[in-house]
Amino acid sequence: MTSEHAGGLVLAGTPIGNLADASPALRAALATADVIAAEDTRRLRSLLRALDLTTQARVVSYFDGNEASRAESLLADLQAGRTVVVVTDAGMPTVSDPGYRLVRLAIETGLVVSVVPGPSAVLVALALSGLPTDRFCFEGFLPRKPGERQRRLASLATETRTMVFFEAPHRLTDFLVDAAAAFGDRRPAAVSRELTKTYEETRRGSLAELAGWAAEGVRGEITVVVAGAPEAAVDLSSGVAEVLARIASGEKLSTVVSAVAEASGLPRKALYAATLDARKDTL
Template sequence: MDEERGGGSLVLAGTPIGNVEDASPALRAALATADVIAAEDTRRLHGLLTRLGVTTSARVVSYFDGNEASRVSGLLDALAEGRTVVVVSDAGMPTVSDPGYRVVAAAVDAGLPVRVVPGPSAVLVALALSGLPTDRFCFEGFLPRKGGERRRRLSGLASEERTMVFFEAPHRLEEFLADARTAFGDDRRAAVSRELTKTWEETRRGTLAELADWAAAGVRGEITVVVAGAAPAAVSIEDALPLVAERVAAGEPFSAVVAAVAADAGLPRKSLYAAALAARKEER
């Protein structure tokens, strides 16, 4: 493990995604004691400080997509001088579809301490609300704005078996869902959450076809889309026979191999046993 050398501390601070009451005491303390606050939008930061009733003597600098690369060296200098630098995005956790990755990577390379003040996450909130499987999921963030590129990305995810979470702008939601139903099929289950933790929070659940029809009328607010993963590919007995033969050839007992492969593939053990036994006789 790499050892971190002395200096300041880079703090990634999660901010409320809607309801200011979700702000933690740790967030308030981090903002109040920071030496430098790098904010995605300085005006929104000052608004948050006002709503939280927090005062700070920190130097506030803007840190957004357009200037992220150019800000890194200055923030590293502050860290090297022993200062505490807090990074905040407009909502949620920095680095998750928001600025922060570059300065974290640079701080890690320089051996400077990095820590996190956890906060609300639209990804996890929407996933929990979706009613879809949560044991395995992947976060795809914002897909390309151009239709052709977006459709290619969705097509590449058509066989993804994990639940998928996307961010989307409200004015592109209708197009996104139309492309998703083409890539995944009309009947794929999904959920659209908007304005999470806010007064007008809403989650719509249904098939992609149903949600696309609903979105055609127009949707407002911050959007998170959760889409069910693809059903596992069906394995036939014919597909399973080479798996049995390979493991038996490697020295595993025939009966044990048949039982294991049948369980993994969801096949009837007796049927696979009979087919594998017949295949062995044909090879002799």
């Protein structure tokens, strides 16, 4: 069996909810593939039925749990001249979904890699958020453990680009609460759920407001978009005021000075010296 991508790896984007988003290119790729590597073979067969497609391709399971071991056998198919199409449950392969390892192997082996473009929850949510889209970063799913998630968010506190996250509905409230603690209650954000589906919804507001809304219970596939940190300059007196306020609440002076200096761009030594002077003046 041959196709226009004969002997190559095809990363095929699938609808993230609305089957009308399935492109003619996706239909052709599925119908003419030699091998289809699917994140969930049952979901794939449901998609084929819904699109009224038939395929003679060999269908194999390809998900997080077997991605590393299955990639080698799929590479062998590619080297034998077969067309391997990778599909996930929804959206683009490799974007928080399987596919990356196989892409790397194919590239290192000198094989053809192509893409059938399709819907992406990242870009759809970003466009709907109303937040700046000229510069953004995708952080995917953060760690499930609270401590690890909080540390990751803290490391992003000074990120100036708009940030996009995926999150499970049952962890959304905790995520938003932790984000508010790391970025500030007033940081603008948007939560999109069930994108392109019947009950699609996007909520916009501050992180604190969204955390209160999510506490009532949210269902569906979730994408969160958070505004980046403002690039406003901080003068030395403002930096000193922040340090004094934080050490008054019990934090250690050297730790706070380092954190404020990093976040504001102020020279650490100058901030430390000015803080010591300010403390002397209050004694």
